[in-house]
Amino acid sequence: MKRVLLAVFIFIFLLVSCNGASSTLQVTNPQQPIEVDAGNEFSLILESNPTTGYHWDIVGNLDSGTIEFVKSEYTSTSAPNLVGGGGLDTWTFKAISAGETHITLGYYPPSNDPVDPQQTVTFTVIVK
Numbered sequence: 001m002k003r004v005l006l007a008v009f010i011f012i013f014l015l016v017s018c019n020g021a022s023s024t025l026q027v028t029n030p031q032q033p034i035e036v037d038a039g040n041e042f043s044l045i046l047e048s049n050p051t052t053g054y055h056w057d058i059v060g061n062l063d064s065g066t067i068e069f070v071k072s073e074y075t076s077t078s079a080p081n082l083v084g085g086g087g088l089d090t091w092t093f094k095a096i097s098a099g100e101t102h103i104t105l106g107y108y109p110p111s112n113d114p115v116d117p118q119q120t121v122t123f124t125v126i127v128k
Helices: 002-019
Strands: 025-027 034-036 041-048 055-058 067-076 087-095 099-108 119-127
Touching: 025 034, 041 055, 041 099, 041 119, 055 087, 087 099, 087 119
Parallel strands: 025 041, 034 119
Antiparallel strands: 041 087, 055 099, 067 087, 099 119
């Protein structure tokens, strides 16, 4: 299942990149630092499955002097209205001023009570 989602993600990423539909830097690998010029936007793309109640959210506070949150969007990569079908969450941020900071996103299970994320990913951002 993970290999299928990864293959679908790579196909979508290449399709968007080749069509020039987005001038926003798109990042999927938290192991690679993100280098972006001040004033530009960048997006973090993560596999997601909100139809099961799981969701991504920002963990902690952002360094608002260096970056700011713009929006998050979910794109399904499965059949329409398929419960349990996954997709991709795209988190878009804007680089504000020079500096280095981190963005941590947590993957939270369905719950009505506050819980810790089941998984976290941290991206390093270097704004020039």
